[in-house]
Amino acid sequence: MPHVAWTELEAAARRDALSRIQDQFTADPDRLSRMTLDAAGLHLDLSKQSWSRAGFEAALALARACDVEGRRAALFAGEAVNLTEGRAVLHPALRAPDGAQFRALGEPVSAEVEAVRAEMKAYAQALRYGNETGATGRRFETVLHIGIGGSDLGPRLIWDALRPLDPDVDLRFVANIDPRDMAEALAGLDPETTLAIVVSKSFTTQETLLNAQAAKAWLADALPAEGLAKHFIGVTAAPEKAQAFGCGRTFAFRDWVGGRYSLWSAVSLSCVIALGWEPFQAFLDGAADMDRHFLEAPLEKNAPVLLALAEIYNVDGLLRGARSVAPYAHALRRLPAFLQQLEMESNGKQVRQDGSPVGRQTCPVVFGEPGANGQHAFFQQLHQGSQVVPVDFIIVGRTCDKTPSTYLWANALAQAQALMVGKNEAQAHAELMASGASEAEAGRLVPHKTFSGDRPSTTVLMKRLTPQTLGALIALYEHKTFVEGVIWDINSFDQWGVELGKVLAKALLKDAAKGEPSPELDPSTADLLRRLTA
Ligand code: F6P
Numbered sequence: 001m002p003h004v005a006w007t008e009l010e011a012a013a014r015r016d017a018l019s020r021i022q023d024q025f026t027a028d029p030d031r032l033s034r035m036t037l038d039a040a041g042l043h044l045d046l047s048k049q050s051w052s053r054a055g056f057e058a059a060l061a062l063a064r065a066c067d068v069e070g071r072r073a074a075l076f077a078g079e080a081v082n083l084t085e086g087r088a089v090l091h092p093a094l095r096a097p098d099g100a101q102f103r104a105l106g107e108p109v110s111a112e113v114e115a116v117r118a119e120m121k122a123y124a125q126a127l128r129y130g131n132e133t134g135a136t137g138r139r140f141e142t143v144l145h146i147g148i149g150g151s152d153l154g155p156r157l158i159w160d161a162l163r164p165l166d167p168d169v170d171l172r173f174v175a176n177i178d179p180r181d182m183a184e185a186l187a188g189l190d191p192e193t194t195l196a197i198v199v200s201k202s203f204t205t206q207e208t209l210l211n212a213q214a215a216k217a218w219l220a221d222a223l224p225a226e227g228l229a230k231h232f233i234g235v236t237a238a239p240e241k242a243q244a245f246g247c248g249r250t251f252a253f254r255d256w257v258g259g260r261y262s263l264w265s266a267v268s269l270s271c272v273i274a275l276g277w278e279p280f281q282a283f284l285d286g287a288a289d290m291d292r293h294f295l296e297a298p299l300e301k302n303a304p305v306l307l308a309l310a311e312i313y314n315v316d317g318l319l320r321g322a323r324s325v326a327p328y329a330h331a332l333r334r335l336p337a338f339l340q341q342l343e344m345e346s347n348g349k350q351v352r353q354d355g356s357p358v359g360r361q362t363c364p365v366v367f368g369e370p371g372a373n374g375q376h377a378f379f380q381q382l383h384q385g386s387q388v389v390p391v392d393f394i395i396v397g398r399t400c401d402k403t404p405s406t407y408l409w410a411n412a413l414a415q416a417q418a419l420m421v422g423k424n425e426a427q428a429h430a431e432l433m434a435s436g437a438s439e440a441e442a443g444r445l446v447p448h449k450t451f452s453g454d455r456p457s458t459t460v461l462m463k464r465l466t467p468q469t470l471g472a473l474i475a476l477y478e479h480k481t482f483v484e485g486v487i488w489d490i491n492s493f494d495q496w497g498v499e500l501g502k503v504l505a506k507a508l509l510k511d512a513a514k515g516e517p518s519p520e521l522d523p524s525t526a527d528l529l530r531r532l533t534a
Helices: 001-017 021-028 053-064 067-074 091-093 112-129 153-162 180-186 206-222 227-230 239-245 266-275 276-296 301-316 334-347 378-384 405-420 425-434 438-448 465-486 496-514 523-533
Strands: 037-039 041-046 143-146 169-172 193-201 230-237 247-252 321-330 365-368 391-397 457-464
Touching: 001 053, 001 301, 021 405, 037 276, 037 301, 041 301, 041 334, 041 465, 053 067, 053 227, 053 301, 053 465, 067 247, 067 276, 067 465, 091 112, 091 276, 091 465, 112 247, 112 266, 112 276, 143 206, 143 266, 153 169, 153 266, 153 276, 153 334, 153 465, 169 180, 180 206, 180 247, 193 227, 193 266, 206 227, 206 230, 227 230, 230 239, 239 247, 247 266, 266 276, 276 301, 276 465, 321 334, 321 405, 334 365, 334 465, 378 405, 391 405, 405 457, 425 438, 457 465, 496 523
Parallel strands: 143 169, 143 193, 193 230, 230 247, 321 365, 321 391, 391 457
Antiparallel strands: 037 041, 041 457
16 A cells, blocks of 8 residues: 555665664665666666665555556557547657557557658758758758747757757757747858748747747748748648648647657757758667666566656655756756756646545655856855755766766766765864864864765766666656656646746736726735836
8 A cells, every 4th residue: 555655665765764874885785786786778876875775665655556557558558548638649659660550549659750750851851952942042041949838948959969060950949938038059150041930839828939939030021922921831730720820731749649758749840950860860769778777677677667756765654845957968958947947847736636635745856957057146045055955967988979977077077976975174174283283273264174974975877978868867756757647646747837927927928018006906916017017
């Protein structure tokens, strides 16, 4: 029964809180092999987490009691796992090799997935070779990707991670409703050689539609009206809306692709155009490798399952409400932002599937910056702050073809080591005395120079950042997010929490147009609105 398993996990965590991570290596000589594994080109090390062997076993028992294996089978079988919207959740179908047999709510979908992939590939090639041109017959040199949230963060991450230094086709992104974002994206571009790709699953998102209109006005100013549609591509689950907007061509995906899980679909068309098809196919293949691992590996050696269990141990066992993500690779600088949406929009919920309260902590606050930059910003808090924040270190052996990344990964390993080992008072005192401090001075400084240590981290290591390892890394976190949702018994695939703000913004726009707050507004909002419209 899950509640017994929860009680046992909490009891194990309480016991583990009394011992140090470092000592667990002596207590359990097999700890390293028990808590490390290789999957789809990634090496995962969970041995610097707070759990003892007993805690680890209690977490696995919880996963079994919550039927992670059964729910995983339901996901891949295309059942309606998104209960509040009555939808299947089938992003793995988008990266499966040709010939797969996925079904969404019983309806076969793999042939359609393959057809869209073929269409993307052909279109991207035609564009790259100049066979598909703009209104004035010139080859497209830049793609302007317009979208927000799940229609932006994934393609941005792919592009930053895989872009060549001197791309054949450049890619610019615009997401924010702030006109400055569009102005920056358009700076220096030539309308004749710019293709706008409007990406929106719903094709109703205010920011994206406003930006699409701004791009249309910019293009229409310079191009013959009859050729304008050639400069507009829509990627959406509502193709009729994209056509009505004026997109000359649309690429579709289905409602069983969640926005934040959509980067495997035509949502990444802009990246396919700018990178070429082969890297994108390799990216899909890497994710498919992780899918296979997730489906086939036993729970105790299953990377997404163990990553999820480490989080649950921290959040619910040890009451740690935040997690930091530190990718030690400039190319992965967008990973924290991507994971923020993936995890916080998926699991930032407090009711179970049946509507009753979860009654325990769910998704932590996820934040991060690329290493080594983060070390010089918020790592002070991670080392000596009063709240313990677990860290995911993403380490790449070689980030650049020519130069080994030794300085980079040495820093990452050092940070993880420092977090775990710390520095006790005797060590701090001895160091101060060795540096010539007086006894009084040493006494005064010791508390400031002491590190409690015993702060947990996970390491995900890849030898190289390639399209495959990038695909595997993202799929790893997707499945981790799913497993957590199963264990918390929440629906990871809706996002009702973002709706209220959208509705209120529409009402405020009306008030702004009138220049007068409506009487039902609270005093603070009314006052701020008056200040902004004065
Ligand atoms: O407002 C949140 C959200 O619905 C996300 O879930 C989604 O990724 C984003 O907006 C963009 O939505 P769309 O692709 O429909 O424009």
